[in-house]
Structure formats: structure tokens, C-alpha cells
Amino acid sequence: MIGVELVKLLRRPRTWISVVLTCALPFLVAIFIMITHLAPPPGQGSAFLSAVLQNGELYPAAALALVLPVFLPVAVAVVAGDSIAGEASTGTLRYLLVRPVGRTRLLVAKLVSVIVYVLLVVLAVTVTAYATGVFLLGPSRAAAVGQPPGGGAAGPGGAGTGLAGQAPTAGQAAGGAVTSLSGTPLGLWQLTERIAGAIAFITVSMLGVAAIALFLSTITDSALGSALGALAALVASEVLVTLNAATVVQPYLPTRYWLAWIDFFRQPVFWRDIQRGFGIQAVYVVVFLAAAWANFSTKDITA
Amino acid sequence: MIVTRALTKRYGPVTAVRSVDLDVREGDRYGLLGPNGSGKTTLVRMLLALVYATSGEIEVMGRRMPRHAREVLPQIGALIEEPAAYPHLSGRANLALLDAAGPGGLAARRTRRRRVGEALEQVGLAGVDRRPVKAYSLGMRQRLGLAAVLIRRPRLLVLDEPGNGLDPRGIRDLRELLTSLNETGVTVFLSSHLLAEVEQLCTRVGVLDAGRLVLQDDLAVLRAPTGLIGVDTPDGDQAAALLDGQVERRDGPHLLVRYKDAAALNARLVGAGLRVSAIGAHQRTLEDIVLSVTGAGSDHIAGSSELEGRGADWTEERGTSDEGRRRLKAPRKRAGNRDVSS
Numbered sequence: 001m002i003g004v005e006l007v008k009l010l011r012r013p014r015t016w017i018s019v020v021l022t023c024a025l026p027f028l029v030a031i032f033i034m035i036t037h038l039a040p041p042p043g044q045g046s047a048f049l050s051a052v053l054q055n056g057e058l059y060p061a062a063a064l065a066l067v068l069p070v071f072l073p074v075a076v077a078v079v080a081g082d083s084i085a086g087e088a089s090t091g092t093l094r095y096l097l098v099r100p101v102g103r104t105r106l107l108v109a110k111l112v113s114v115i116v117y118v119l120l121v122v123l124a125v126t127v128t129a130y131a132t133g134v135f136l137l138g139p140s141r142a143a144a145v146g147q148p149p150g151g152g153a154a155g156p157g158g159a160g161t162g163l164a165g166q167a168p169t170a171g172q173a174a175g176g177a178v179t180s181l182s183g184t185p186l187g188l189w190q191l192t193e194r195i196a197g198a199i200a201f202i203t204v205s206m207l208g209v210a211a212i213a214l215f216l217s218t219i220t221d222s223a224l225g226s227a228l229g230a231l232a233a234l235v236a237s238e239v240l241v242t243l244n245a246a247t248v249v250q251p252y253l254p255t256r257y258w259l260a261w262i263d264f265f266r267q268p269v270f271w272r273d274i275q276r277g278f279g280i281q282a283v284y285v286v287v288f289l290a291a292a293w294a295n296f297s298t299k300d301i302t303a
Numbered sequence: 304m305i306v307t308r309a310l311t312k313r314y315g316p317v318t319a320v321r322s323v324d325l326d327v328r329e330g331d332r333y334g335l336l337g338p339n340g341s342g343k344t345t346l347v348r349m350l351l352a353l354v355y356a357t358s359g360e361i362e363v364m365g366r367r368m369p370r371h372a373r374e375v376l377p378q379i380g381a382l383i384e385e386p387a388a389y390p391h392l393s394g395r396a397n398l399a400l401l402d403a404a405g406p407g408g409l410a411a412r413r414t415r416r417r418r419v420g421e422a423l424e425q426v427g428l429a430g431v432d433r434r435p436v437k438a439y440s441l442g443m444r445q446r447l448g449l450a451a452v453l454i455r456r457p458r459l460l461v462l463d464e465p466g467n468g469l470d471p472r473g474i475r476d477l478r479e480l481l482t483s484l485n486e487t488g489v490t491v492f493l494s495s496h497l498l499a500e501v502e503q504l505c506t507r508v509g510v511l512d513a514g515r516l517v518l519q520d521d522l523a524v525l526r527a528p529t530g531l532i533g534v535d536t537p538d539g540d541q542a543a544a545l546l547d548g549q550v551e552r553r554d555g556p557h558l559l560v561r562y563k564d565a566a567a568l569n570a571r572l573v574g575a576g577l578r579v580s581a582i583g584a585h586q587r588t589l590e591d592i593v594l595s596v597t598g599a600g601s602d603h604i605a606g607s608s609e610l611e612g613r614g615a616d617w618t619e620e621r622g623t624s625d626e627g628r629r630r631l632k633a634p635r636k637r638a639g640n641r642d643v644s645s
Contacts, residue, residue, distance in 0.1 A: 004400055090388075090390070092389060096404055100405055100406075
């Protein structure tokens with residue numbers, strides 16, 4: 001059944017269109033930055049964007065920060081919200097269940113296919129962003145801002161000459177190395193490790209969204225309704241996260257620690273928020289999946 | 304094959320199915336009839352463990368449902384309301400995916416391609432190409448749905464309104480397919496509101512009305528000769544006069560006569576110089592039977608005995624309310640009067 005769900009996911013045009021669109025946003029941003037050389041100043045705008053002109057290899061992190069707030073949750077909510085409700089509205093749900101496919105089994109297969117989808121999108125964004133960063137922005141622009149070039153990995157000469165004001169906040173130690181947010185350099189292996197950590201964190205965060213959407217998907221027969229419901233929950237959470245009066249509930253909101261993966265790029269890794277983020281998402285995933293299971297396995301299928 | 308006891312389903316205050324004792328025997332071609340909204344679909348869904356009963360028992364192939372759904376369902380081919388398929392995939396891909404979704408393992412995988420091909424051939428879609436299902440016509444979708452039913456060679460077919468969306472030729476194909484499957488030992492259980500479809504196909508019928516099973520019997524028993532002879536004659540008045548006391552009912556040129564033998568009656572009429580255009584043993588049509596039992600729940604006093612065994616040519620309109628019956632009766636009388644005056 002899991003195999004069948006994966007085939008359905010991968011043979012569906014929507015899957016690939018959403019992946020391409022999600023990858024297109026960072027690409028578009030990279031083109032603008034490449035042409036204008038105007039990255040937002042450090043501390044403003046999307047995370048990491050200020051640093052990518054100095055080092056294109058950091059662009060995957062910047063790209064993830066770009067797609068995380070809207071694109072990724074929307075795509076995940078649509079896919080997860082469609083999982084049961086979509087089958088119900090096309091009428092295929094009843095045929096699957098009398099095939100028979102156990103209801104729990106179907107739910108698990110749907111969950112696995114959503115996880116695969118999230119990984120697919122996140123990895124696609126990371127890989128395309130890395131390629132975009134290296135080819136459009138060039139690896140380690142340190143050379144262009146007057147630091148000693150090293151390793152021969154300098155990008156097109158002179159491209160960054162006008163950027164003295166946006167020089168890296170800390171000195172570059174070795175050519176080709178990426179500077180962490182704390183200013184110390186990261187080797188290629190360290191960078192890979194941390195990007196992997198960030199991908200894992202973002203995937204788990206998206207699973208929280210997916211669990212909410214999947215639960216709603218078992219309640220309604222409208223795929224649109226469950227996707228929008230999940231997004232509404234996220235928007236509500238975002239509103240409360242910025243509201244001082246809601247401080248009491250903030251640690252329990254699903255989006256509270258969404259950006260904690262940025263801490264992977266500090267030296268040393270700042271684990272506190274990352275751990276809390278994993279924890280709170282785990283709770284959301286468990287609670288909403290349990291609710292989805294309880295509802296779906298006792299539900300009258302009238303669609 | 305299918306036995307239910309006091310099966311009841313309530314949706315909040317609405318009782319969709321109330322205390323139904325269904326009995327479908329192995330080898331039957333069973334037709335479940337009933338007007339729209341009488342609970343047919345809910346009943347079918349309960350048999351398939353899609354909807355859970357409020358109370359009562361269900362046994363399918365001797366096993367309790369829904370507890371043993373995992374063992375029972377693989378032997379059932381089910382079509383529930385409209386067929387459904389993933390619109391962006393081809394018919395073949397849809398069948399293969401549905402087959403792969405369920406149990407069967409390696410053995411099923413090895414034979415899948417062949418079974419898909421055979422099922423498509425059985426329903427007349429053998430030449431179907433790689434077009435996605437969204438490009439199919441309604442009739443093609445219905446045929447594809449039937450192919451999905453047949454792909455695992457079920458022992459029991461549960462079909463909810465299988466004729467919907469089929470053209471007359473498609474309906475005939477379906478009838479032939481179901482009959483030939485039945486001859487190989489497959490039990491067929493179908494629900495329909497199309498009387499003609501059921502009458503031509505089924506050996507046994509059940510009639511559902513407002514959630515209640517109001518009739519269940521073999522079609523041959525239900526349609527056994529009534530002992531009356533139906534006569535069509537342009538000389539209706541003279542015939543009525545001649546057979547005074549033996550005419551059960553008269554409707555213009557149609558007479559229902561209590562007489563032991565059609566041939567003898569014919570000889571007598573002709574001997575008296577009357578013209579006979581048609582004569583034969585009278586049988587109630589399924590339509591008469593269904594109309595006589597449905598709608599009797601809420602208004603069973605007014606005219607229900609009159610409806611019993613009424614003439615063979617009732618119109619499509621269904622007199623389930625008093626008003627409806629009066630409306631049906633009135634023009635009929637006028638027609639009779641005209642005949643008399645002419």
C-alpha cells in the first residue's frame with residue numbers, strides 16, 4: 001500500500017509542479033541578487049540572505065529560509081489535506097477500503113507519502129539552491145571583498161567590488177569555507193552536517209503541519225477545506241507568536257520554534273530551541289495523528 | 304451468502320435503514336429495489352463495512368461483518384454508486400494500482416497484468432489506449448468500474464446502481480455479463496431503482512421502502528400467474544356483458560377475467576362474434592408488485608388495495624402519496640369513458 005501511495009504521489013503532475021514552483025522562488029531571488037548585488041543588510045530580511053553574496057555555498061540555507069514561511073507549509077498542507085479528503089471527493093476512497101485496504105494502513109501509507117513529499121521538496125530546494133548559489137553567486141566571494149583568496153575557489157573576479165559595506169562580519173579563515181552566523185568558519189563536512197540537521201528539523205516542522213492537515217482531511221470530504229484549515233491554524237499560531245499578551249501559550253504554538261534550525265549554523269550549535277522545536281512538533285504529530293486515526297477508523301464512509 | 308438480522312442504521316434523528324432482515328442465497332441474482340432515498344446505498348455500504356450499523360447483525364459468506372472484513376472483502380467485487388478512478392492515470396494504470404493496494408502479495412503481482420487485461424476484455428474495453436481516465440466518456444468509466452470489480456474474480460458481486468450512465472447497449476452488455484458470471488457460480492446482489500433492469504436480470508428481489516424491507520421473495524413466485532386471464536378486445540362492452548360476473552376489472556379495451564383457461568375463453572368470445580386482439584394468462588409485473596408495497600408505510604389505508612394487481616401499463620409516475628394516486632387514477636377513468644362512448 002505504501003508503494004501504491006508513492007506511485008500515486010510521484011505520478012501526479014501536481015507534485016512536480018509544486019516542487020518546481022517551490023524551487024523557483026529561491027532561484028528568482030538569486031537572479032535578482034546576482035544582477036543588483038543588493039542583498040539585505042545583516043540582521044534584516046530573510047535569514048542568511050545577507051551572507052550569500054559573500055558565499056554562494058550558504059545559499060541552500062537562505063533558500064530554505066525563503067520557502068519556509070509560506071511556500072513550504074502551503075504545499076505540505078495541500079498535499080496532506082488532500083490525502084484522505086481528496087480520495088473521498090474523487091470517490092476512490094470507498095473503492096480502496098473495500099479492496100480492502102485497512103483504514104489504519106491507509107492512514108499510515110498516506111503519512112509516509114506526505115513525509116516523502118516533504119523530504120522531496122526540501123531536498124529539491126536544497127540541491128537547486130546549492131547549484132544556484134555556486135553558479136550564480138559563486139563560491140566564497142571572500143576574494144572579491146579584499147580578503148586573501150585561498151583554495152582557488154574564487155568566483156568571477158570583480159563582481160563584488162562595490163560591496164565593501166557588506167563585508168563579512170568576521171574574518172574569513174580559509175578560502176572556500178563558509179562562515180557560521182557566529183563568525184567562525186565551517187568546513188565542508190560541517191556545513192553538510194548542519195544543512196542535514198536543518199533539513200531534518202524543517203521536515204519535522206512540516207510534519208506538524210501535515211499531521212494537522214491529515215486530521216482535518218479525515219473530518220471533511222473537501223480537500224480544499226482541510227488544507228485551508230491547517231493553514232488557518234498556522235496563521236493563528238503566527239499571530240500569537242508575535243503577540244506579547246500571548247506569552248503564556250507561546251512555547252506550545254506549532255510555529256514558535258520554526259526558525260530554530262538557524263541555530264544549526266551557529267558555532268557551537270545552539271541546541272536549546274532546536275530541541276524544544278523537535279519536542280513540540282513531536283507532540284503535535286502524535287496528538288493529531290492519534291486524533292486522525294481515531295476519527296478515520298470509526299467513521300462512516302458516505303462519500 | 305448475505306444475511307442480516309434486524310439491521311438498523313440511524314444518522315442522528317434520521318433512521319436510514321430500520322430492522323432489515325436480508326437473505327441473499329448463494330447463486331442468487333438478487334435485486335434490491337426501492338425509490339431514491341429508501342436506504343439502498345446505506346444498506347449496501349453497511350454490507351461492505353464502509354458504514355457501521357447502529358444495531359443488528361451482518362453475515363457475509365458466513366462471516367460476521369465488519370469484524371471479518373479482511374477475510375470477506377477480498378472475495379467481493381463491489382461497485383458503489385458511481386465508479387471512481389484517478390483522472391490523470393490511464394484505465395489500465397488505475398486497475399493495476401487498485402489491485403496493488405490490497406492484499407494478494409507476490410502471487411497477485413505476477414498475474415496482475417493478465418488479470419487487468421482479462422477484466423478490460425470482459426467489459427468491452429480491451430482496445431483501450433493510454434488515454435487518462437479524465438478523457439473517458441461516462442459509459443467508459445462505468446465499464447472501467449465494472450472491470451475493477453471483476454479483476455479479482457470475486458464470488459460475490461455487490462453492485463449499487465450498476466446501470467447508471469450506461470446506454471441501452473451498455474445495459475444489455477451488463478445484463479449478459481452478469482448472467483454469464485452468475486452461471487459460473489458468482490452470486491450477484493445489485494440495487495437499483497430501475498424496475499425493468501431488475502425484472503430482466505434478477506431471480507430474487509427485495510423491496511426497500513423508507514428504510515424497511517417490505518418485500519423479499521423469488522421473482523418467479525411473485526410473478527406467478529394470478530389465475531386471471533387478460534383479454535384485449537375492441538368489443539369491450541359486449542365482452543363485459545357476455546362474461547358478466549366473471550370480469551374482475553375492466554379498463555377500456557383491457558379486461559381481466561376469472562376463467563380457467565385462456566384458450567377456452569378465447570373460443571367463447573370468438574364464438575359470440577367478438578374480436579380478440581390479445582389474450583393470455585395474467586401476470587403481475589414487477590412494477591405492480593413494487594408499487595403495491597412501497598409507500599404503504601405512511602398512508603397504507605387509502606387505495607392500497609385498489610393498487611393491488613392493477614393493470615399492466617402504469618406510467619412512470621409513482622403514486623406514493625394519496626395525491627399522486629388520485630392524479631394517476633383520474634385520467635385513466637376518462638380514458639375508459641372515451642372508449643365506451645366511441
